[in-house]
Amino acid sequence: MTTDIVEMQSPSRRTFLKGAGTAAALALTIGFEWGGSSRRAVAAETTGGTFAPNAFLRVGADDSVTVIAKHVEMGQGAYTGIATIVAEELDADWAHVRVESAPADAKRYANLAFGTMQGTGGSSAMANSWTQLREAGAKARVMLVAAAAKQWQVPASELRTERGSVYHDASGKRATYGSLASAAATLPVPEKAALKDPRNFRLIGTQAPRIDVPPKTDGTAQFTIDVTFPGMLVALMQRPPLFGATVRSFDASAAKSVPGVVDVVQVPRGVAVVAKSFWAAKQGRDALKVEWDDSHTEKRSSADIMADYRRIAEKPGLPARVEGDASKAIEGAARKLSASYEFPYLAHAPMEPLDAVVKLTANSCEIWAGDQFQTVDQANAAHAAGLQPQQVSIHTLYAGGSFGRRANPGSDYIVEAVSIAKALGANGTPVKLQWTREDDIHGGLYRPMYFHKLEAGLTRDGKLVGWRHVIVGQSIVADTPFAAMVKNGIDSTSVEGAANIAYAIPNVSVELSTTRTGVPVLWWRVVGSSHTAFAVEAFIDEAAHAAGQDPFRFRRNLLAHQPRMQAVLDLAAERAGWSSAPLPPGKGRGIAVAEAFHTFVAQVAEVSVDKDGKVKVDRVVCAVDCGTAINPDVIAAQIEGGIGFGLGAMLYGAITLKDGRIVQNNFDGYQVLRIDAMPKVEVHIVPSTEAPTGIGEPGVAPIGPAVANAIFAATGKRVYALPFATQSQA
DSSP: EEEETTEEEOSSOOOOOOOOOOOOOOOOOOOOOTTTEEEEEEEEEEESOOOOOOEEEEEEESSEEEEEEEESSSSOOEEEEHHHHHHHHHHHGGGGEEEEESOOOOOHHOOTSSSSSSOOOOOOOOHHHHHHHHHHHHHHHHHHHEEEEETTTTGGGEEEEEEEEEETTTTTEEHHHHHHHHHTTTEOOOOOOOOOOOOOOSTTTSSOOTHHHHHHHOOOOOBBOOOOTTTOEEEEOOSSSSSSSSSEEEOHHHHTTSEEEEEEEEETTTTEEEEESSSHHHHHHHEEEEEEEEESSOOHHHHHHHHHHHHHHHHHEEEEEESSSSHHHTTTEEEEEEEEEEEEEBOOOOSOOEEEEEEEEEOEEEEEOSSSOHHHHHHHHHHHHHSSGGEEEEEEOSSSTTTTTTOTTTTTTHHOOOOOOOOSSSSSSSSEEOOOHHHHHHHOOBOEEEEEEEEEEEEETTTTEEEEEEEEOOOTTSSTTTTGGGTTTTEHHHTTTTTTEEEEESEEEEEEEEESSSSSSOOOOHHHHHHHHHHHHHHHHHHHHHTTTHHHHHHHHHHTOHHHHHHHHHHHHHHHHTTTTOOOTOOOOEEEEEEETTTTEEEEEEEEEOTTOOEEEEEEEEEEEEESSHHHHHHHHHHOOOOEEEEEEEEOOBOEETTEEOOSSSSSOOOOOGGGOOOOEEEEEEEEOOOOOOOGGGGTTTTTHHHHHHHHHHSSSSOBBTTTTTOBOO
């Protein structure tokens, strides 16, 4: 893997951060009213002191700087990015910086992209925090400088800061932030503080070591699976085998006879076996007999659902975008093209399956989880427990991946854990709910199945004059608290990446037909662009070849009005050697470009296809413009991870139903990308002074079509149904 910011080769990656030492006995807690009224900082006698509203950092007498992260760390590098923003403006010593997770408190820690809700998603962690955290660090630095100026009786303008200290060069005096913490805590928080000129950044744009690497390598990182308490019980759920089924009756006698099983309780989503250990709970669940009422369940197979989608696509859908008259332009075109694409249900399959620990009493509920949707989970847990949201506290731990699964409107795994604790008597006994891998694969909330139908028209000289795109699939947000995202019948998550197609085409029509099935669905990494980018970029490639033009040049000409997207396309093509000599027989090169979460990504994939049609992705060259690159190492890691994640789905991923039942059980049936199939990846970051945009998801969007287009270049065959490995090519 290689990474650079265009011309600059990065230093070695994943170096380790040395520990910052123990917490201070005396600390300065900096709190800010977002919007800015002047207030005094709150001095905390210990690191557990009260934080002022919107408290994002704490400076200890031992020179430690504790950054309070309102976003969960689930492998995407959020802790490192958040800490870098604060530490940059504070001029902190990176070796003394650590991160704590914020409590569930939307008033102080709302995701500004979500309004008054705390949560992580939509690749928004850096984007929504950027100005807020810069100001937090800058104001704290001003206060520390003011404390030193007062102590030394010199003008603040004569002082400078560097690596956790204030300097007065004229006198040679130096004071560490820790030595100034107590004095700074007595000063008023300034209404405004000048932010650094990006030219003076010392941490932003560098490969600062990741905050989460040391604890994850020495075993001190706490994931939910690691949590244990004296007397803690472990619960496993028996959920219905068909979506929509309910418990008619159950026989717990055999389960209760298993040594270590404590109880068997029915809860709204099934039956839970509660035991003293995971293995006892597993054996007890295996022995449990449940009779299900399946009178209102989904009983179709995947093929039946897709056949229905194909029929629906022949009827007019709701308009998501209308410019000009696409049907007329296509009808009058010198050359007409059409294609359709099938996308299966997909599981998220995070490395750590869903889990939560709950301690419930009559008046309080305490939760430990890799929590992604704190405000939503707090409300749903309270409802399940019969409490008020303010009676629910959440300890957000490291999460072993998510890809959207832990951020669900119903808080399924959280509510299950609370419901079990309530059924056991809400007596304060800690209960850990664990999902197995089989539970994860069978558990629902998949990326929806979709069908896309596209038509295009070309002039005699190869100009694209008409584009019609029909999308059929389930809504992720309908009938959820996020239903406001559906406007005029259009779920924006279903059409993103299609309704906002960037290519300059004079006549465009994008239609959506929203279906309803019994299969529960949810956002999946890069959401709508996980399927729309494939359909758009595969079909635009087909149009380029039909026009007799180079696929790169064809795209570039249609993006003249999109300089940032054109720039990543140019950079990826250049670094991949697009215009170099053709690849040998059996090899192909494909290109794709996409915008997701305001980030622009272009990828060139090189593939080999053997005589049996087996595809091997050899190399991927990626160019990305995500605004200011806070940490190039994290950006590269997310692009690399997104490519691997997307490749696994495109090559192998499919959740299929037979008579309503999920066919797959574990990674033997739902295959993810393995290390020997990971291609060589090169990441090139476009330098930018724009505000940061999302990086956790956009790298997934172009990889599928880039590979599909490379397969065409190698074989002359197009891919119209996913995954590649199990669907036919035509």
